[in-house]
Amino acid sequence: MTSPSPARYLVGIDLGTVNSALAYVDLASEGDLAGAIQVFPVPQLVAAGETAELRLLPSSAYLPAEGELPAGATRLPWGDEAVVVGAFARSQGARVPGRLVSSAKSWLSHARVDRTAPILPWGAPEGVPRLSPVAASARYLGHLRAAWDARFPGAPLAAQEVSLTVPASFDEVARELTLRAAREAGLPRVRLLEEPQAAFHDFTARSRASLEQALAGSRVILVCDVGGGTTDFTLIHAAVRDGVPALTRLAVGDHLLLGGDNVDLALARAAEQRLGARLDAVQWGLLVQACREAKEKLLAPGAPERTRVSVVSRGARLLGSALSAELSREEVRALLLDGFFPRVGRDERPRSQPRGAALQELGLPYQADPAVTRHAAAFLAEHAAEVEEALGAPQHGLARPDALLLNGGVFTPPEVGARLAEVISSWFPGAPPVALLPVAGLDVAVARGAAYGALVRRGHGLRIGGGTPRAYFVEVEGQAGRPEALCVVPRHLEEGREVEVPRTFALKLDRPVRFELRATTRARFEQPGDLAPVDEQMAPLPPIETVLRSASGKGGEVPVRLHAGLTEIGTLELWCVATDRDARWKLEFSLRGQGAAEAPSEVAEMPRRFGEAKALVELFYGKKPADVEKREVKGLFRALEKVLGPREGWTTPVIRELWAALHAGRARRRRTADHERLWLQLAGWCLRPGFGAPLDAWRVAETFQVFPEGLQFQAEPNQWQAWWVLWRRVAGGLDAAQQERIFELIGAFLPPLDPKKPKPKKAGVKPEAVDELIRLAGALERLQPARKVQAGEALFQRARAEGAAPHLLWALGRLGARVPFYGSPHACVSPETAEDWITRLLALKAAPADLAFPLLQLARRSGDRAREVSDDVRARVLSALAEVVPAESLRPVREVVALAGADEQRIFGESLPKGLRLVAEPEVA
Numbered sequence: 001m002t003s004p005s006p007a008r009y010l011v012g013i014d015l016g017t018v019n020s021a022l023a024y025v026d027l028a029s030e031g032d033l034a035g036a037i038q039v040f041p042v043p044q045l046v047a048a049g050e051t052a053e054l055r056l057l058p059s060s061a062y063l064p065a066e067g068e069l070p071a072g073a074t075r076l077p078w079g080d081e082a083v084v085v086g087a088f089a090r091s092q093g094a095r096v097p098g099r100l101v102s103s104a105k106s107w108l109s110h111a112r113v114d115r116t117a118p119i120l121p122w123g124a125p126e127g128v129p130r131l132s133p134v135a136a137s138a139r140y141l142g143h144l145r146a147a148w149d150a151r152f153p154g155a156p157l158a159a160q161e162v163s164l165t166v167p168a169s170f171d172e173v174a175r176e177l178t179l180r181a182a183r184e185a186g187l188p189r190v191r192l193l194e195e196p197q198a199a200f201h202d203f204t205a206r207s208r209a210s211l212e213q214a215l216a217g218s219r220v221i222l223v224c225d226v227g228g229g230t231t232d233f234t235l236i237h238a239a240v241r242d243g244v245p246a247l248t249r250l251a252v253g254d255h256l257l258l259g260g261d262n263v264d265l266a267l268a269r270a271a272e273q274r275l276g277a278r279l280d281a282v283q284w285g286l287l288v289q290a291c292r293e294a295k296e297k298l299l300a301p302g303a304p305e306r307t308r309v310s311v312v313s314r315g316a317r318l319l320g321s322a323l324s325a326e327l328s329r330e331e332v333r334a335l336l337l338d339g340f341f342p343r344v345g346r347d348e349r350p351r352s353q354p355r356g357a358a359l360q361e362l363g364l365p366y367q368a369d370p371a372v373t374r375h376a377a378a379f380l381a382e383h384a385a386e387v388e389e390a391l392g393a394p395q396h397g398l399a400r401p402d403a404l405l406l407n408g409g410v411f412t413p414p415e416v417g418a419r420l421a422e423v424i425s426s427w428f429p430g431a432p433p434v435a436l437l438p439v440a441g442l443d444v445a446v447a448r449g450a451a452y453g454a455l456v457r458r459g460h461g462l463r464i465g466g467g468t469p470r471a472y473f474v475e476v477e478g479q480a481g482r483p484e485a486l487c488v489v490p491r492h493l494e495e496g497r498e499v500e501v502p503r504t505f506a507l508k509l510d511r512p513v514r515f516e517l518r519a520t521t522r523a524r525f526e527q528p529g530d531l532a533p534v535d536e537q538m539a540p541l542p543p544i545e546t547v548l549r550s551a552s553g554k555g556g557e558v559p560v561r562l563h564a565g566l567t568e569i570g571t572l573e574l575w576c577v578a579t580d581r582d583a584r585w586k587l588e589f590s591l592r593g594q595g596a597a598e599a600p601s602e603v604a605e606m607p608r609r610f611g612e613a614k615a616l617v618e619l620f621y622g623k624k625p626a627d628v629e630k631r632e633v634k635g636l637f638r639a640l641e642k643v644l645g646p647r648e649g650w651t652t653p654v655i656r657e658l659w660a661a662l663h664a665g666r667a668r669r670r671r672t673a674d675h676e677r678l679w680l681q682l683a684g685w686c687l688r689p690g691f692g693a694p695l696d697a698w699r700v701a702e703t704f705q706v707f708p709e710g711l712q713f714q715a716e717p718n719q720w721q722a723w724w725v726l727w728r729r730v731a732g733g734l735d736a737a738q739q740e741r742i743f744e745l746i747g748a749f750l751p752p753l754d755p756k757k758p759k760p761k762k763a764g765v766k767p768e769a770v771d772e773l774i775r776l777a778g779a780l781e782r783l784q785p786a787r788k789v790q791a792g793e794a795l796f797q798r799a800r801a802e803g804a805a806p807h808l809l810w811a812l813g814r815l816g817a818r819v820p821f822y823g824s825p826h827a828c829v830s831p832e833t834a835e836d837w838i839t840r841l842l843a844l845k846a847a848p849a850d851l852a853f854p855l856l857q858l859a860r861r862s863g864d865r866a867r868e869v870s871d872d873v874r875a876r877v878l879s880a881l882a883e884v885v886p887a888e889s890l891r892p893v894r895e896v897v898a899l900a901g902a903d904e905q906r907i908f909g910e911s912l913p914k915g916l917r918l919v920a921e922p923e924v925a
Contacts, residue, residue, distance in 0.1 A: 007161040009152075010458075012198065012450025013144060013190075014165050015178070017105040018228030018260060018292075018409070019056040020140050021447035022148070024160075025455060033460055034205045037451050039444050043147050044086030048073035054087060056443055059228075061101040061139050062089035063121070063129050068096075078146045083131070085143045094289040097282040097312065098124040102289070103261055104140075106229035106364050107133035108181075109167075109174040111542065112824075116177075119826035123281035123866025126785065126830060134181045141185035158187055163450040167230045168194040168469070169255035171519070172572045173542050179571065192571065193453050195446050196223040196234035197249065197464055199407035202449030203437060204247075204462055211245050211462070216435055218403035220250075220387055224376065224420065225446075226408040231256040231372055233379040235399065236464065237390045249466035250390055251383035252521055254539070256375055258367040260292075260410050266335055266370070267291040267327060271309050274325035279311065280831070281866035286311045291327070298329040299336075299413050305329055333413065340370050340410075341419045346398055346427035349381075350374045373423045380427075385523040400428050403435040407445055467492040468566055471524040473538060475516035476531075485518060485534050487526035488564040489572065498565030500577075502529040507560040507576055507585075509550040512698040515574070515587060517541040528564070544587045545697060548576065551583075558583070607654065613643045614661045617682075620675060621665025633674040637682065647685065652693050652913045655686035662686065663702060673713035677722045684726035689908055690733025691822060700733030707741070710764045721769035724776045728909070731779040732822040739780040743787055746773050750794035752801040771807040774798075775909065778811025781823030788815045788829050796840055804846035810909060812837060813854030818862045818869070819899065821907045828867050834858045835873045842876065848884045853906060855881060856893060863896040 011024045022040040029036040041053035049072050062084040064074070074081050084092065093100025101120045108115055110133075118130035131139070141164075148157040164187075166178055175192055182190045200223055207214035215221070215238055225232040233253035239246045268291045272279055279287060290309040297307055310324040350369040369375070380399040387399035404421050411417045417436055425433040439445065456463050469492075473485035488501050507513065518538035526532050550556065560576040563584070567573055574587040607613075616639055632639075641647055644654065662683050669679035683703060690700050707727070713719050727734075727742060734742070748760035749767045760767075767773070777791050792815050799808050816834050820827070829837075838858050841851055859869055859877040874893055881890060891897055905912060 007159060008155050009160040010451050010454035011148075011157065011160050011162045012165070012193075012447045012452070012454065013141070013162060014195070014198070014444070014446040014450065015105060015137060015140060015181075016059055016228055016446075017103055017230070018059055019443065020059050020144065021056050021444045022144050023444060023447040023451045025451050033455055034208055034452055037205065037448050039441075039448065040144075040148065040151075042086070042144065043077055043150070044143070045074065045076065045084055045088035046086075047088055047091075049075065050088075051076060052087075057086050057140065057143060058090040059102070059104065059140050060090040060093060061085050061104075061131060061136050062093045062096075063099045063101070063131070064092075065099070065128075076146070078150045081143075083139055085139050090289070094286060094293065097286055098128055100285065100289065101131055101136045103229055103364070104131075104133045104136035106257060106261065108137065108177050109170060109230075109255060109257070110364060111173070112365070113826060114824055116180075117824065117826065119824070121285070122826070123285065123864075125282065134177050135184065137178065137181035138184035141182055141187060145186050158189070161454055162187060162190045163193045163198075163454050164190045165193050165195045165198050165446050165450050167225075167227070167255070168196050168232045168234055168252040169230065171255065171539075171541060175571050191454075193450050194232075194234070194252070195227070196225045196232050196252070196407065198446045198449035198453060199223055199225055200234075200236060200247075200405060200449065200464065201452045201456065201461075202445040203405055203439070205448065205452040206438075206440060208461065212240070214437070215245075215403065218401075218435060218437075219391060220399065220401045221403045221405055221437070222376075222380070222401035222424070222434075223405045223407065224372075225406075226259055226372060226410040228260040228409065229257065231258045231367075231375060233376060234469075235383055235387065235401070237387075245462060247462055247464045248390070249464055249469060250386040251379075251523075252469040253375075253379045254521060256367055257364060258370060258372065258375070259408070260295075262366055262370055263295060263336060263340060263410070264288050264292040265366075266339060267295060267332065270331070270335070271325040271327060275311075275323045277313075277323065278871060279865075281868075283311045284865050294327050295332055298327065298332045303329050333415070336410070336413070336416060337419050340372050341416060341423065342371050342373060343419075343423055343426070344371060344373045344377065346377055348374050349378050373420065376420070376424065377427070380424075382522060389523075398427060400431060401434055402432075403437050405437045406439055407442060409442060411439070411442060465494075467494040470519045470521050471526060472564065472572060473518045473520075473526075473532070473534075474562070475518065475534065483516075483534050485532045485538055487524075487528055487530045487532065488562055488574065489566070490527050491524050493566055495566045498563055498573075499528045501562040501564065504559050504561055504579060505576075506557045507548065507578075508557055509548055510556075512545065512547050512695050514694045515544040516694075517544065543694070544574065545695065546588060547698070548585045560585075606657065607644055609643045610654065610657070613640050613658065616640055616643065617658060617661040618665065621662065621668045621679065623668075633672065633678060636678050640682075648911050650913070655913055656693055656696075656699070659683060659686040659699060663699075666706060670712040673716055673719060676712055677716075677719055680719075680722035680726045684722075684729035687733070688729040688910075689822070689912060690730035692732075692913075696733050700730050703730060704734065704738055707738075714766055717768040719768075720766060721772050724769055724772035728772065728776040728779045731776070731781070734780075734782070736782040736784075739782045740787070743777065743780055743783055743791070746777060747787075747790065747794075749773060750777055750791055750798070752798045771805070774807050774811050778814035779909075781814070781817075781820045782827060785827060785829045785833070788827075789833055791815055792829070792833070792837060796837075799844055804844045804850065806850065809841075809846070809850060809854045812841070813857035814907065816854070817857040817907070818860045818867050819857075821899075821904065825862070825864060825867060831867060831869050834867075835869050838869065838873055838877060842880055848880055852881055852885050852889075856885070856889070857907070860892045861894070861896045 008027055009024045014021045023037055024040060025033055025037045039055060042057040043051050043053050044057055046052045048069055074084055098121055113119060115133045118132050120131050120136055145157045164182060166175055204211055219238055221236045223234040235250040237248045237250050265288060268288045271287060271291060294307050294309050297303060306326055306328045308324050308326050310322040313323050352368055381397060384395040384397055384399040388395045406417045421434045421436050455461055471487060471491045472489035474488050475483045476486045518540055520538045522537045559579045561579055563575040563577050565573055575584050577584040620633055620636060644650055669676045687699055687703060711719050711723055745762050745765050748762060792812060795808050795812055816829050816837050841854055855877045859874050878890060878893055
């Protein structure tokens with residue numbers, strides 16, 4: 001039992017996708033503390049200058065334009081706020097295009113983007129300020145903290161015992177980001193609690209007088225939590241031990257980005273068809289918000305038969321003309337039941353392609369199949385073994401729950417929960433029907449349950465045992481060079497416990513190390529130190545990649561053992577603990593999104609003659625100058641090919657090891673102009689495309705130290721060509737600040753020379769090999785859209801002055817691409833810019849075949865409305881290329897298609913390393 005803290009209040013916060021809530025219990029209350037749980041009425045703006053206390057805080061943030069609202073319009077009891085949060089934010093955002101941040105919680109789990117970068121509102125017009133998903137979540141929590149502190153000034157929220165709920169399916173990075181948001185909101189000490197557990201805590205609190213009677217003999221309870229953004233499944237086993245009920249969590253489901261948001265999207269798609277016009281991203285966002293409000297209105301008790309949804313028409317002002325469509329109560333009910341809770345058989349599983357309701361629209365990777373019932377069948381099949389073990393009774397391939405506990409606003413209409421219970425019962429003919437456990441206050445159940453969970457930790461009420469539902473593994477080299485999974489945390493490890501992995505590793509200090517982590521919710525029986533084959537059930541986590549420093553700074557190796565544990569606040573911790581000294585190093589997850597899927601750790605045997613190749617590099621770039629002729633330096637590439645074979649066949653492990661030899665001799669690249677040029681060429685070739693292999697981030701960062709040093713031999717154009725090519729080849733590994741630094745130096749040289757103006761000058765830069773300089777500019781995908789537009793305008797000026805040369809067209813295609821090669825999609829130029837560039841490309845005096853690459857990049861379908869060009873413009877591209885491009889190559893313009901290997905080669909501009917696979921699932925599939 002956790003020792004009591006001096007806090008007076010136990011607080012539960014449900015940080016929801018659509019709404020947030022806060023509940024609390026005053027420890028100073030007399031009598032039944034569980035019965036004293038109260039919902040905190042949240043003061044918030046409901047109109048300009050008007051506040052009210054509401055049961056829920058809509059998880060919405062509105063970013064008003066300067067002068068949009070009158071003075072005092074955003075004043076709250078604790079002061080003015082620059083960003084509006086809550087009810088007024090949601091209503092104002094439904095009227096004003098592109099300034100509403102919503103569904104931030106869903107973005108916290110989206111690993112394909114940088115969740116710490118300001119990317120929301122997604123698809124907002126240029127000039128609108130933005131928030132990161134973390135910052136938006138911090139705004140909601142900060143509002144709750146300020147509201148609490150205003151009401152209880154003598155007991156600030158930061159000093160209370162706060163439980164913050166997260167989906168059970170959130171991975172370790174999403175949990176860490178939630179904690180970061182809490183810290184940014186002024187809540188440095190919170191404990192994470194999984195939402196299905198909180199919902200079950202609420203049930204036990206309401207049934208505390210007779211829990212056994214409320215369970216009605218149920219031994220296995222399925223908790224189905226369908227919130228605004230996620231669907232969570234949890235299995236809980238109820239038993240009686242020594243006359244006392246005992247609760248154990250058996251399993252949780254995988255992350256499903258499927259919830260009320262998807263219902264809103266499906267309704268919006270139906271409404272859009274009736275409007276008779278395809279909406280742009282801003283209009284679409286308005287329509288989704290309008291459909292959300294219509295859904296809530298039509299499903300409420302005493303609802304009208306019909307209601308209208310409206311959006312401002314293109315080109316209309318706020319009070320101008322609008323497009324409108326009608327939705328009926330029966331339509332919403334039918335879509336919810338038949339689209340999201342259809343009757344399906346026990347053997348049906350989620351479909352990979354959507355049927356019916358459209359899910360991919362707002363930049364988020366929603367589940368392809370909206371049928372919650374199919375996902376439930378898959379979950380019960382995956383965890384039949386756990387139920388079989390707990391009950392000692394066969395489950396025949398599908399775990400049978402006795403009872404169903406529902407949570408989430410989707411279940412507000414009683415017929416939705418009844419449909420789910422009916423479908424699950426149909427999978428077990430001859431057995432009693434699945435019982436629906438009583439629910440109350442679905443909108444605040446999680447917040448109340450979180451507060452009650454804090455009471456449980458203090459010994460009041462029933463604890464849910466079972467520990468972590470996941471087993472965690474670290475990839476290690478196994479026999480025959482194959483990766484194996486080393487168990488570091490077994491399933492069911494309890495919070496607050498630390499385990500030691502009984503294997504010793506040699507840890508390199510002051511050098512980068514990388515740990516590939518995997519987790520699984522499936523039934524596993526490995527214990528710390530056990531090895532298992534890596535399989536598809538082990539979902540990869542963002543890797544741990546860091547430099548562990550020694551006290552002396554001299555590096556070396558130290559024997560260590562891995563220690564792992566679950567903290568009391570609900571996060572995973574990993575430590576390397578030295579066995580021969582008093583030293584330990586904490587390993588941290590990468591919290592940023594990955595631009596493209598990284599390859600797993602690759603353990604490969606070097607070619608038999610690799611030592612000769614490395615010796616060749618060291619001959620020219622070793623500590624002592626070698627007595628070699630100039631022509632031998634120029635022939636280094638050819639000499640390496642004689643040893644290793646043609647360079648196009650060098651594998652990723654080989655070239656990264658060659659890079660290490662080059663990096664060790666980087667200071668000696670300045671011996672002669674040939675030394676410098678060959679070093680630049682070979683380093684770029686060995687490190688291309690700057691990502692995709694373990695430790696590439698560190699390699700590129702080390703290589704970038706050369707950039708401020710500049711060229712030693714600046715008089716020769718060939719040196720500049722090699723210089724620009726190096727940075728183009730590794731651009732994918734450069735962060736946004738490094739790419740901005742490059743652009744600051746080269747941007748002035750992109751436009752054609754104007755004889756009426758002085759030539760641009762930049763210290764340390766000569767406008768030599770300008771074609772490669774332009775290609776480098778095109779490869780800088782992490783530049784902000786405004787920079788890309790600046791570069792694109794300069795390149796169009798060149799095309800008019802000098803002709804549509806291939807390097808100009810390639811760079812324009814990269815700068816305006818709808819689906820980035822490695823960058824985050826939030827940095828794409830706007831669809832309006834892409835459409836303008838397509839029009840200007842078609843007007844150039846260039847052969848259609850030469851225009852194919854940029855046009856295909858600019859018109860490609862991404863599946864994300866915020867990036868799509870209009871159907872009319874896309875049709876013009878298809879018409880222009882129909883006779884010069886094969887039909888299969890035009891397919892990505894007609895439909896969403898993941899990048900293929902051949903696409904990557906064309907986009908990169910040259911061959912990629914052999915065996916390197918960068919293709920990832922598209923952001924929106």
